Amino acid sequence: MYKLIDSHSHIDEIENTDSVIAEARKNHIRAVIAVGTSFTSNQRIMALAEKYPRYIYPALGLFPWNIADDNFQDNMIYIRENIHRAIGMGEIGLDYSKGVKERASKEIQKSVLRELLEIAKANNKPALIHSRYSWKDCFNITHELNHTKAVFHWYTGPLSILDKIIESGYYISASPSAxxxxxxxxxxxxxxxxxxxxxxxxxxxxxxxxxxxxxSRPADVVRTLNAVSEIKNIDKETVAEITFENTCKLFSL
Ligand SMILES: [Zn+2]
Incomplete structure (x- = not known):
């Protein structure tokens, strides 16, 4: 049977973690990468990773929406101090949808992203990047800083930027919306x-x-697998095997 990894889950936002993980295991999911978005969620994720060792792997992040939080600086400090315990940095990025821009301008979002990517690079951690309506800026900033490890999560941007992402050695991730x-x-x-x-x-x-x-739940990564197999016209076994290897390589699992 296939081995799968859910490389991007906000598992801290799902109740009944025990049953969610039992269901994921039943569906051959070998690991879940839990992404943080705020001071609170980063702490929850670290606690979950401790509770489920070698199953939930933590990534620490800061979603652009949360730049406006009162404890934004506490989160930046938390990330700096704990990134060595995480396998990656995310969810980070830029979001140019209207609601998010009203909370944090493009310029502020970009300066926070640069700061976070510098931390990721200094600690040799891959970045999980959210790039909604900001594909070009996200790519440019990551590339300019010469951070070599990144995944552009749930990529929906132009194929011209996708080409640059691929040329630069980065990954994209597929979600069930495939x-x-x-x-x-x-x-x-x-x-x-x-x-x-x-x-x-x-x-x-x-x-x-x-x-x-x-x-969705982590077990729904099976739906992602099926959709990718259909889109690429490659059998599920091969898609599972190669994407599993890719994830292990990117996150040093
Ligand atoms: Zn996310």
Whole structure:
């Protein structure tokens, strides 16, 4: 049977971790990379990683929305002090959707991203990058800082920027929206399998019209696998094997 890793889950936001992990194990998920977004979530993730060693692997991050939090500076300090205990830095990035820009301007978001990437680079940690409507700036900043390890998570941007991402040695990750989201499907189709990893971004709710709607769990990385296999017309076993190896390599698992 396949071995899978969910490379991006907000598992701290899901209740009943025991049963969620039992379900993931039943579906051959060998590990979950838990991404932090705030001071509170980073601490929760570190606690979960301690509770489920060699299953939940922590990444520490700061979602652009949370730059406006009162404890933003506490989080920056927490990340600096604890990054050596994590396997990566994320979720970090830029978000140019209106609501987020109103909380933190593009310029502020960019300066925070630079600071975080410098920390990641200094500690040799891969970055998990959120790049909604900001694909070009996210790529440019990561590339300019010469941080060599990054995954552009749930990539839905232009294929011209995807080419640069791939040329520079970075990865993209596929989410369960690969079942229906046209831009995401186009990116998955264009990216070589050697630069793809799988994720859920759980507990994101995925829906397509009235056909389905569900709140995702790490076990849903199986849906991502199936969709990627269909898009790339490569058998599931090969997709599982290569993406598993890619994830282990990127995160030194
Ligand atoms: Zn996320």
């Amino acid at each position: 079942e229906y989201h046209e831009e995401h499907r186009a990116a998955i189709k264009a990216a070589p399998l050697e630069r793809l990893i799988l994720e859920t971004d759980s507990p994101v709710t995925y829906h397509r019209g009235t056909e389905f709607r569900y709140e």
